[in-house]
Amino acid sequence: MLIRFFHLIPIAIEQFLLFAFIVLIVGAISFVAGELLPRKNFDYTAFPYRPFRWEKNGEIYRKIRIEKWKDHVPDMSRYVKTMFAKEIVSPRDPEYTRRLILETCVAELVHYVLMLLSPIFPQYMLPFYGDLGMVAYVLGNLPFVLIQRYNRPRLIRLMEKQLAAQERAKMKIKET
Numbered sequence: 001m002l003i004r005f006f007h008l009i010p011i012a013i014e015q016f017l018l019f020a021f022i023v024l025i026v027g028a029i030s031f032v033a034g035e036l037l038p039r040k041n042f043d044y045t046a047f048p049y050r051p052f053r054w055e056k057n058g059e060i061y062r063k064i065r066i067e068k069w070k071d072h073v074p075d076m077s078r079y080v081k082t083m084f085a086k087e088i089v090s091p092r093d094p095e096y097t098r099r100l101i102l103e104t105c106v107a108e109l110v111h112y113v114l115m116l117l118s119p120i121f122p123q124y125m126l127p128f129y130g131d132l133g134m135v136a137y138v139l140g141n142l143p144f145v146l147i148q149r150y151n152r153p154r155l156i157r158l159m160e161k162q163l164a165a166q167e168r169a170k171m172k173i174k175e176t
Contacts (some may be wrong), residue, residue, distance in 0.1 A: 015126055015133075017125065018125055021131070026117055031076065041088055044045060044156065057152045061149065062140055066147065070143075070147045070150065070151075073144065084100075086100065092165070094162035094166065097158055105152075108145055108148040115141045115142070119134060
């Protein structure tokens with residue numbers, strides 16, 4: 001029985017390497033495609049990006065303690081310096097925040113597409129391993145979708161506050 005187990009190890013390693021190769025290729029293509037998507041085509045107030053009623057403006061995600069782990073998942077903008085930074089660097093600039101909101105839409109779309117592409121694994125891998133790879137790929141992309149859906153309503157509220165502050169400042173200048 002133990003000898004049989006040791007015969008399976010090379011197959012498992014081979015399948016893992018194949019999985020990693022597919023993830024690398026599909027991930028690289030989707031990354032480039034996501035960077036090339038025109039941001040003007042995204043509307044964060046429309047389906048599928050606007051919050052659903054059941055999400056309670058992102059508050060539902062607190063039940064899975066998203067605020068504890070969301071900053072610990074990989075963020076490509078930390079590694080690829082040409083990408084738009086996914087952090088608030090200008091707390092008073094509503095245009096920067098709007099762009100950040102659009103970036104959450106793009107990221108959500110890319111991760112949904114990656115999940116939809118998960119049936120590619122059973123096509124190129126052995127039956128059990130392909131199914132396992134497909135499930136792992138969906139579950140691996142799901143947290144990124146949840147993070148976008150959690151952050152977007154918060155960013156929209158921030159942008160609305162920034163716009164209101166700008167408006168108050170303009171009114172104050174007009175009064176003087």
